[in-house]
Amino acid sequence: MSTSSRQWLERLRALNLPRRHKVMNVCGGHERSIAMTGLRKALPDNIELVPGPGCPVCICPEEAIYQAIQLALQEKVILVTFGDMLRVPVNVAKNEVRSLEQARAAGGDVVPIASPLEAVKIARARPDRRVVFFAAGFETTTAPVAAMLAEGVPANLSVLLAGRRTWPAVAMLLDSGTPGFDALIAPGHVSTVMGPEEWAFVPERHTIPAAVAGFSGESLVAALYSVMRQLTEGRCFLDNCYPEVVRPGGNPAAQRHLTATMDVVDANWRGIGVIPQSGYALKPAFAAHDASHLYPSFNEAMRKRAGQMPPGCDCARVVLGKVYPDQCALYGRACTPRNPIGPCMVSDEGACRIWWASGVRTPREKTPEHADA
Ligand code: SF4
Numbered sequence: 001m002s003t004s005s006r007q008w009l010e011r012l013r014a015l016n017l018p019r020r021h022k023v024m025n026v027c028g029g030h031e032r033s034i035a036m037t038g039l040r041k042a043l044p045d046n047i048e049l050v051p052g053p054g055c056p057v058c059i060c061p062e063e064a065i066y067q068a069i070q071l072a073l074q075e076k077v078i079l080v081t082f083g084d085m086l087r088v089p090v091n092v093a094k095n096e097v098r099s100l101e102q103a104r105a106a107g108g109d110v111v112p113i114a115s116p117l118e119a120v121k122i123a124r125a126r127p128d129r130r131v132v133f134f135a136a137g138f139e140t141t142t143a144p145v146a147a148m149l150a151e152g153v154p155a156n157l158s159v160l161l162a163g164r165r166t167w168p169a170v171a172m173l174l175d176s177g178t179p180g181f182d183a184l185i186a187p188g189h190v191s192t193v194m195g196p197e198e199w200a201f202v203p204e205r206h207t208i209p210a211a212v213a214g215f216s217g218e219s220l221v222a223a224l225y226s227v228m229r230q231l232t233e234g235r236c237f238l239d240n241c242y243p244e245v246v247r248p249g250g251n252p253a254a255q256r257h258l259t260a261t262m263d264v265v266d267a268n269w270r271g272i273g274v275i276p277q278s279g280y281a282l283k284p285a286f287a288a289h290d291a292s293h294l295y296p297s298f299n300e301a302m303r304k305r306a307g308q309m310p311p312g313c314d315c316a317r318v319v320l321g322k323v324y325p326d327q328c329a330l331y332g333r334a335c336t337p338r339n340p341i342g343p344c345m346v347s348d349e350g351a352c353r354i355w356w357a358s359g360v361r362t363p364r365e366k367t368p369e370h371a372d373a
Contacts (some may be wrong), residue, residue: 003039004218005216005217005218005221008218008221008224008225008270009042009043009108009221011225012043012044012047012221012224012225012228013044013094014146015205015225015228015229015232016227016232017046017047017231018232019046020045020046020047020048021046021047021048021052021182021228021231022048022049022180022181022182022183023047023048023049023181023182023183023184023185023224023227023228024050024052024170024173024180024181024183024184024185025049025050025052025054025185025213025220026052026053026054026166026169026170026184026185026186026187026319027048027054027185027188027189027190027215028054028055028189028348028349028350028354029054029187029188029189029215029349030054030185030187030188030213030215030220030349031051031054031351031354032215032348032349032354033215033216033217033220033348034051034356035221035355035357035358036354036357037217039217039220039221040359042089043224045217046082046145047224047228048226050180050321050324051170051318051321051324051325051351051354052170052173052181052264052300052319052320052321053166053169053170053173053319053320053321054166054187054344054351055274055319055344055347055349055350055351056087056136056138056141056162056347056348056349057136057271057317057341057343057347057349057350058163058270058315058318058319058342058343058344058347058349058350058351059164059169059270059271059272060085060088060136060162060270060343061162061268061308062090062091062270062308062309063099063268063291063297063298064134064136064160064162065084065085065088065090065099066092066098066298067160067295067298068081068085068132068134068160069090069097069099069100069103069108069295070162070296070298071098071132071134071295072100072103072108072109072110072315073103073106073107073108073162074298075130075200075295075296076113077109077129077131077132077295077369078109078122078126078129078130078131078132079100079108079110079111079132079134080110080111080112080113080118080119080122080131080132080133080172081100081108081110081112081113081133081134081135081136082112082113082114082135082137082141082160083102083112083113083138084346084347084348084349085100085101085134085136086101086104087099087100087101087340087346088100088105088340088343088346088347089309089340089341089342089343089346091292091308091309091313095226095303100134108211108302109129110147110164113133115144116133116135116144116145116147116148117148118154119131119133119148119153119157120148120154120157123153123154123156124154124155127156128157128341129156130156130158131140131154131156131157131158131183132157132159132160132291132295133145133158133159133160133291134157134160134162134282134291135159135160135161135162135163135223136163136164137163137164138163138164138165138166138187138190138324139160139163139165139166139190139193139194139258140189140190140192140193141255142161142163142164142258142262142280143165143193143251143255143257143258144254145159145161145163146254146257146258146260146261146262146294147253147254147257147262149257149261149282149286149289150257150260150315153289155288155304156289157289158288158289158291158294158295159282159286159289159290159291160261160292161280161281161282161290161291161292162279163262163279163280164269164278164279164280165264165269165277165279165280166187166190167198167199167201167277168275168276168277168278169269169272169278169320170184170202171201172275172276172278173320173321174202174205174208175208179208179336180320180322181208181321182208182209182228182231183208183209183210183211183227183228184199184202184209184210184211184227184232185210185212185213185220185223185224185227185240186199186202186210186211186212186213187212187213188212188213188214188215188219188242188245188372191212191240191242191246191250191263192245192246192247192250192251193250193251193254194250194251194255195247195248195249195250195255196212196238196240196246196248196250197238197248197249197250198250199212199238200238202238203237203238207236208236209227209230209231209235209363210227210235210236210237210238210239211223211226211227211238211239211240211241212238212239212240212241212242212246213241213242214241214242214244214245214246218352219241219242222241223239223241223242225336226251226287227237231344231361236340238273240273240284253303258280259277260283261282261283261286262280262281262282262283263275263280263282263283264279264280265277265279265280265281265282266278266279267279267285269319269370270282270308270309270315270316270343271308271309271313271316272308272316274319307341310341310342312328312329312330312334312341313328313330313335313341313342313344314327314328314329314330314342315328315342315344315350315352318344318351318352319344319351319366324351324355324364325351325352325354325355325356325360326355326360326362326363326364327345327363327364328352328363329363330342330359331352331362331363332356332361332362332363333363335352336356337353337356337357340353352365
């Protein structure tokens with residue numbers, strides 16, 4: 001931990017916190033920094049850090065992954081996608097293909113990519129093949145997809161879009177009346193694109209302190225100090241603790257690309273359900289590049305009955321900050337990174353995988369304190 005982080009921690013410890021407070025962080029990158037630096041253990045006992053909806057892979061609807069698998073296997077497209085989607089399992093019988101990785105092993109043309117530019121490159125290199133870019137992600141990932149579309153893509157490239165917006169999930173938690181947290185650390189990278197103002201509703205509508213943070217320990221502890229100080233002083237506002245990167249208004253060019261190519265729609269979050277205005281869909285003008293129009297959906301009613309999460313998997317409640325990863329009965333037993341049961345153990349941004357990587361290897365003992373937040 002840097003000197004500056006230690007100084008922020010000392011200030012945090014000096015605050016006179018009247019009671020225990022829960023602070024939610026809304027970013028897989030934040031959770032990784034928190035877990036890897038051991039920040040939780042360094043905090044005063046009465047501050048609890050809860051990982052929230054910060055993993056786009058974890059909430060990507062099961063039916064979208066199933067569709068991507070079927071497009072690779074049945075429609076014989078070249079299916080390109082970000083690497084951490086490959087091992088996310090869907091709910092099918094054991095003898096069926098349950099992930100894109102297995103689809104590739106079964107002969108499907110599944111190619112991991114790191115950026116939309118690679119999707120364009122592959123489509124240009126293979127004009128004889130149809131290429132589908134399965135694009136799941138939050139605003140930071142969806143904006144480059146929008147830029148790719150705005151700039152023009154080859155005729156043989158289409159997008160199976162599962163883009164999601166972060167703030168509506170937090171709004172849903174707050175509107176529920178039982179959000180399970182007293183203050184919020186808002187995501188830095190999303191704010192870089194969309195502007196920190198998107199999070200102003202948290203203090204303004206819900207009188208809950210909020211601070212935008214980057215990924216360094218210093219920025220995170222500064223944000224924690226900000227929201228804790230607000231709580232002790234009975235104030236609440238949106239603080240920007242990542243000003244070197246997050247500017248008022250965000251990135252106007254990225255926002256223009258999003259607006260030009262995509263509509264904001266109600267969207268399904270895996271295991272959670274439909275959240276109003278939380279997703280992106282391609283505009284009708286891009287129908288020729290919209291895989292959801294070009295190909296069968298493979299979303300028959302039976303699949304919907306299969307359920308969004310594997311039996312026993314608590315990912316949805318982990319994503320919503322209702323339980324910690326090691327409170328899932330399968331954590332470290334049936335579910336490990338080597339044999340993941342749910343998406344939170346697959347993605348680098350999934351809380352279960354992050355906790356495992358940080359050395360938490362066993363489920364925690366059940367105590368009344370660990371009931372739902
Ligand atoms: S430990 Fe595995 S089964 Fe449990 S919530 Fe996490 S990913 Fe799901």
